[in-house]
Each structure stands twice: as structure tokens, then as C-alpha cells.
Amino acid sequence: MGLMLDGVTKTFGENMAVKRLSLEIPEGEIFGLLGANGAGKTTTFRIIIGLLDATAGEVSWNGSRVESKNSDEIGYLPEERGLYPKLKVKEQIIYLGRLRGMKKEHILTELDMWLDRFHATQYLNTKVEELSKGNQQKIQFISAVLHKPKLLILDEPFSGLDPVNVELLKKAVLDLKNDGTSIVFSSHRMEHVEELCEHLCILQHGAPIVQGELKEIKRSFGRKNITIFADFNLEYLKDIPGVLSFKKMTEGCKLQISEEGVSQTVFDAVKDRGFIRKFELEEPSLHDIFVEKAGSSL
CATH class of the missing domain: 3.30.70.980 (YebC, transcriptional regulation domain)
Structure with missing residues (x-):
């Protein structure tokens, strides 16, 4: 069934941040949610994962509302980094993994695998604040996927990465997709969206203005x-x-x-x-x- 948004609306006072947004994202697909700054992307992501309640409309994941009982199926990489700067990478990931119900041994196994994949094993005992922006982004990504979520939300995942590390992250995203993870992501780099997504939605002032299969959108233009x-x-x-x-x-x-x-x-x-x-x-x-x-x- 995947992820479904049905008429989702969110207002803050008199400001309507998201307007009657309906999306259907099948399992195991990468979906692009695009828009200029302030278009409503981040608000939509926060509604999907349950950080914000919709003013109207419904969100469901595999037929159920996102609640504490199924929140462990979801991973979220925010646009603004949410790491603790004074903690070392190992301490950080163990803490976040335990919040997801993972055992320490499993956390360390997964962390070693991801650090090796991202050529970052030397940062295991480095404080987050001492890392470059690109390496912080890689650690943030690891924290979002460590528990092998079935639904992954990526808000500007390539921010701060050089071209080599962009390719590493894109390969990781594609591998997660091939393993059955549903992925929704936003990016200001349109070439990344074209490379990774089959379906997308462009928001303007919280409302969809372009929506559908990428090749059909191009053809109809x-x-x-x-x-x-x-x-x-x-x-x-x-x-x-x-x-x-x-x-x-x-x-x-x-x-x-x-x-x-x-x-x-x-x-x-x-x-x-x-x-x-x-x-x-x-x-x-x-x-x-x-x-x-x-x-x-x-």
C-alpha cells in the first residue's frame, strides 16, 4: 500500500502552509517532493512522520496512521542537522539507535558497515562539531537509516556534500530502494531528482502545481x-x-x-x-x- 496523503492541509494561524495535498507513494519507490523555499515541503515531511498534526486530511502508512507503535518503521533526515555537537560519533549513533529499540551490538555492527561504506571509519571517536559539513551530513544520514526503516524521508540529503560523496549517497539511496524501502526526498538539485525519481510533485505555496510520472510531465510540457x-x-x-x-x-x-x-x-x-x-x-x-x-x- 505504501504512503498515502489524502487532502492534507496545515494552517498556522491565518497562514495555510499545505493545501489539500493528496499523494500516493507505492512501497519501494523513490518519490521527489519539490518546491522553492517556503513551498511547504518540510511541513509536509513533519506531518508524514507525526511531528505535526494535519489541520485536515489524513496520512497513512500501509493503511495505518503513523503512531508510536509503527514509528520505528520510519527514518527521517531533516534539512537542518539534528546531531548533538559535543557527542562523539559512536556515542551519538548508539544513543539514537537505542531510542529505536536496537541493541548496542547491532548498532555497532551497522555503524561500522556504514562508516566503511562512506570512507569515514576514522571519525568513529570524533566529536560531531569537529567534522566537516559533509561528514556531519553522512553521520546524519547513517542515523536515519541505521534501523533499516521501511519508509525514509530525506530533506535535502545532498546538502554540503562534494561530488564524490554525492555519488556515494546516491548509490546508498538506490540500494535502500532496491531492498524495498520507500523513499521521499526533496532537493534543489534537479539533476538528482531526474536521476533518482520516477514520480514527483512540485509544490507552490503549499499546493501541488505539477504532479505525476516524470516522463509524462516532460512529454506534456x-x-x-x-x-x-x-x-x-x-x-x-x-x-x-x-x-x-x-x-x-x-x-x-x-x-x-x-x-x-x-x-x-x-x-x-x-x-x-x-x-x-x-x-x-x-x-x-x-x-x-x-x-x-x-x-x-x-
Whole structure:
């Protein structure tokens, strides 16, 4: 059954932070919840895990409300780190694992495995406050998955990580998914969402403005992109009917066009001008769709 939100609404005084949000996230799937700052993502996450009560609507996990009796099935990585800075990594994880009902021996086994996987075994007895932001984020992630949750909420999980560690974390997320964990995550890095998610929802002022399967969202957007690498000036292409935007790049340009047929007109306009190293018609990126729909530049 997975995770279901049915008409979830949350108000704070006169401010409506989440508006009639309905989602269905099957078991073993990675789902992206996106939006600009203040769109309602974190409030939604807190409602899902039971930190906040919805003003209206219902949340269920495998047919039941999230309560203390099933909260151990859920893991949560908040956007703001929630670690105790004065505790050593080992002390921190043992404490959080015991809160989840784990035995110390099991906690240490899992911790050793995750530290080794994240190339961080040398930090076992290091205070959290002495770690870099990236290593703190890895410890925060470990604390969220140590008890092998069936539902995992990740709020900006790649924050503070360099490209190498982003790849380590993405691989971990995919492995958890393949093991049957349902994962809901938010990220401002649209390329990560495109790589990991099949379904997503974009929120604006707490309400869904785009929702569904990623490939169908892209297909229905209509607009396409063309990337051209050439050894001559391409500025004149911005004046072709159907070219909606022109972005200059080091090796050429990227165009957004109104529909696929415009690509032939663009090709005819460049084919005899000089050497062309690349001419590629592409689906719109999730970044394009987000900026268009949410009206926010990333």
C-alpha cells in the first residue's frame, strides 16, 4: 500500500502552509517532493512522520496512521542537522539507535558497515562539531537509516556534500530502494531528482502545481531544448520564430523551442554556416519545468 496523503492541509494561524495535498507513494519507490523555499515541503515531511498534526486530511502508512507503535518503521533526515555537537560519533549513533529499540551490538555492527561504506571509519571517536559539513551530513544520514526503516524521508540529503560523496549517497539511496524501502526526498538539485525519481510533485505555496510520472510531465510540457556546438556565432538564432529562449554557452548555445518542428528550421539555419560539432534535440529538463511552473530560478 505504501504512503498515502489524502487532502492534507496545515494552517498556522491565518497562514495555510499545505493545501489539500493528496499523494500516493507505492512501497519501494523513490518519490521527489519539490518546491522553492517556503513551498511547504518540510511541513509536509513533519506531518508524514507525526511531528505535526494535519489541520485536515489524513496520512497513512500501509493503511495505518503513523503512531508510536509503527514509528520505528520510519527514518527521517531533516534539512537542518539534528546531531548533538559535543557527542562523539559512536556515542551519538548508539544513543539514537537505542531510542529505536536496537541493541548496542547491532548498532555497532551497522555503524561500522556504514562508516566503511562512506570512507569515514576514522571519525568513529570524533566529536560531531569537529567534522566537516559533509561528514556531519553522512553521520546524519547513517542515523536515519541505521534501523533499516521501511519508509525514509530525506530533506535535502545532498546538502554540503562534494561530488564524490554525492555519488556515494546516491548509490546508498538506490540500494535502500532496491531492498524495498520507500523513499521521499526533496532537493534543489534537479539533476538528482531526474536521476533518482520516477514520480514527483512540485509544490507552490503549499499546493501541488505539477504532479505525476516524470516522463509524462516532460512529454506534456511540450517545449524542447536544442544544444548546438559550433565554430561560428549563433546569436542570430534567437530571432527564429518558435525560439523561446537563447542561452550562450562556451562552445555554442542552448535554445528552448516551442515545439519539436522548430528544430528543423533551426537546423536549416545553421547547416551551411560552418563546422557543427553538436546538434542535439532534447527533452525539457526538470530545471526548465520547475522554473516555468514554480516561477523560481534555481
